[in-house]
Amino acid sequence: MTAEATAQAVSLDAVTRTYGSVRALDGVTWTFPRGGFTAVMGPSGSGKSTFLHCASGLDRPTAGTVRIGGVDIGRLSETKRTRLRRERVGYVFQDFNLIPSMDVEQNITLPIRLGGAAAEPAWLAEVVRRVGLSDRLRHRPSELSGGQQQRAALARALVTRPEVVFADEPTGALDPRTARDVLRLLRETVDATGQTLVLVTHDPMAAAWADSVLFLDEGRIVDELAGPSAAAVAARWEAL
């Protein structure tokens, strides 16, 4: 690994993804620096989801290269790509996607167990304490509130100490107050541990928590806004 590669968590180079005749991503080049908190915004159909899938290794681009921690994922087999994601990428989804039959601890440690290892007790306790679920470990997802479920999902994303965490509309299903708590938690995580975080959202309030905001339209990056305020984001959003 080169020094340059290690400075970047994720980099996309001329990434294109087509579905049939639809160009969902059109030659996107971007680099997410290590330890940064970036928000990705765009209207529906702008290619946000495709961008997230390709950047996180869930999907393979039609053309161009994606590197996660310096590794070109286009060259990896499905199984190797899965392992790489398991070790270096964490996900937080809009509707939490916890496994209903497992309790909170089992859900959080699932990626580690899938890798055939046991969770490090100290780190697990640290993660669980940070998301504030220390007293909820034996509960099933159905016994938690929406905010608690999303905290559990975040813990699951963090437990493998990933290169980068992708959060896809993590506050979309939450009320404003709970949403703000979750966003504050994300911000604290980045500040406290240097965790790289990519947040996909169409909520200017949420995007304002990030270090910078990317605007995506028709499969291309059309603008970047550094050190955003909610008002600035909203203004830029209106112009799209």
Place this chain on the structure above:
Amino acid sequence: MKKGAFTGVFVALAFASMLVGACGVLLESAWRAHAPVERFGAAAAVVTGPQSVETRVEQLGDGPAKQTRPLTERARVPLSTADRLRAVPGVEDVIADVSFPVLADSGRSMTGHGWASAVLRPYELSAGRPPREADEVVLSRSAGVAPGGVVRLQVNGTPQPYRVAGLVSAGPDAAFFTPETAAALYGRPGQADVLAVLADGGVDADALRQAAPGLTVATGPARGDAEDLSVASARRDVLELGASLGGGALMTALLVVGGLIVLSVRERAREFALLRAVGATPWQVRLQLMRETRNAGVPAALLGGLGSLALGAWMHTAMVDRGVLPAGFGLSISPLPALAAFAVTLLVAILTALVASLRLSRIRPVEALGESAVESAVLPRWRVASGAVFLALGLSTLGASVTTSGATAVASVGGLVLSLIIATALLGPAAALLGNRVLGRAVRLVSPVAGRMAQHASSSAALRAGSVITPVALAIAFAGTQLFAQSTIAHATTVQAADGNRADQILVSSGPGLPREAAEAVRRVPGVTAVTPVKRTTVVMTVREMGEGALRSLNAQGVGADAAATMDPKPSAGRLDDLRGDTVALSRDAADGFRIGSAVPLWLGDGTRVELRLVAVYERGLGFGDVLLPHDLVAAHSATNLDDHVLVRGDADLRPVAAAYSGVRVLDRAAFGADLSRELRLQGFVSLLVVAMIAGFIVIGLVTTLALATAARRREFALLRLVGATRRQVLRMLRLEAVIVLGTGAVIGSLIAAVTLTALATAVTGLPLPQADPASAALLLLGVAGSGAAAIVIPARTMLRRHTSPQIP
């Protein structure tokens, strides 16, 4: 695995394991079957003629192959061998055993032997003394005649008086004569049925074999086969039956369990996609699915394996009770079939899960992010292409089966069903769309609102509908063909026999048969113009099937003089009048490859190989059997000298002749119905068994699949209720959807069965009129479609009742 899928897989596997194990019990019994050793219990060894025919038959592609068929009549042993056997060290005595049917005028049937054979069982005298004079006999006590009394016994001719010299008490009814009388009544000079070797100190079987070259030396339990030939000749049939039934059960298990797992995978696509998203590799997900299948499979296969022993025993009893298996065909029960069923079922289950799980590689982790995968209604090109190939294959087989006949046609009909069913499975979703268009229109007329919803639901899920249509069509096509092919053939047999009967009166026997001279006595009655004695037998012959040679046992009749006047097998070439001496007439099927005048090689009932000149080819092969032979030739190579019936032309009063014999009756043509052959009865029973089991199995699979699929639509129903559909509307929609989907399946299945049966009927009878009982057909359709409809509607009812106010789970 969800509870529903788990239950479905569990039930299907338990059933499969039970069926496979039951077939295993039949197979094992056939493998070990020997008739019980009773009459030869005291013999150290029994020497018999070769009871099977073996020959090399030319095969397509790969050279000649060895084929064997068992003989149904006894291959006799020359008496000269007895002296050579006596010379073997350790042999104390050799008894030439003969058996022949004896009919007392009380109507009681017994078996006649020489008194020397009594030591073999041994039969011991309980009163009186052994027979010494030519007109003396020793009877079983159960005959009810005291020593000194006189009894009239019928063997070869009219009943003759015998004085009872003594009685034996144990064993089945027997009559012992002096050796000379027995040999005379037996009527085969210089021959015996078996040579029984007596040796107290044991004897070397190999030394006996050397002394009796070309003959079979049986010791231990195998001696039973020499007593009762029917067991040995039924063995092969049961082996074939067990293997094909077991194979069918496994095939069906594969389909049913495969379908269930595919369905549960589709239902859990989101869960699997989520696992993939958080870092499970495709193999980890596959292994989990296989583990789950194993968890359901182990207890299911174990339970089924245990149950299979009971089912196998029941099948055996039922077959013996109905006379499709000989009474001496014993049941062997060991843990082996249960273990085999357990292992095979589990293996099949896990392999099926593996194959089904290969789809998982298509589940993209991306789907975890979306709401759910939309089912694609577009069929992959390979599926359409291979479906079309099977459809074409089926149709070309159809062409072949209407232009050929007999065994070839029956074999091609089997292929026809199979290729049509595979085509249905491949093209199922396309068929679903077509059926949806046609039936959907009808349903919409009935109920505009719910009908439109139903049509929409069943078309938007064409893949799911396709996986329901296939088993419905399969069950109906399969059961329909099995049931009605049998009844078509049985009906054709009876009709042909009746149409070809030109006799005015028929002499039949209620005992073992008619003495040969009865036919001669009838001939002398004034007013009788033609008399034909008929004697049934089985011959072994190489016939051409699908272009290949195959050694077959064929039903044959030995027919006496005047056959052309008393029977009409519908000759298409040659003349029945020429059937005398070393000649033969063949049905059109058996005559494939021969011309009038060509030499036909075949083996007679006792295994004697002959070459006969073909003098006639006839059409009514089912009614008359495939082979007609001169009566004298058959009589000389059969177990007994008795005729089965005598066909008579002329209106003379035959009652005085009949009265001169025991157990002889005179029937007119209408009262005489030919018995179906044992093969047809076996086939009839097996058809029922197969239909009950395989079709039942398919229905179990269908019901679990449907129940599972309906339960999975909880969310959809709740949504419909939320947007304002009443509970009644949702249920109505489901009922109409069931009509569309099950109706399409039933129509396709009925079409397949109809096409197949028409082809079969054309092949065997020349007329495209299959024989189908409307009540059974209706029952079949109702049974399959009804249980399917119940599986859709009942879970939906409970689901909708549970939520009085709609909410999305």
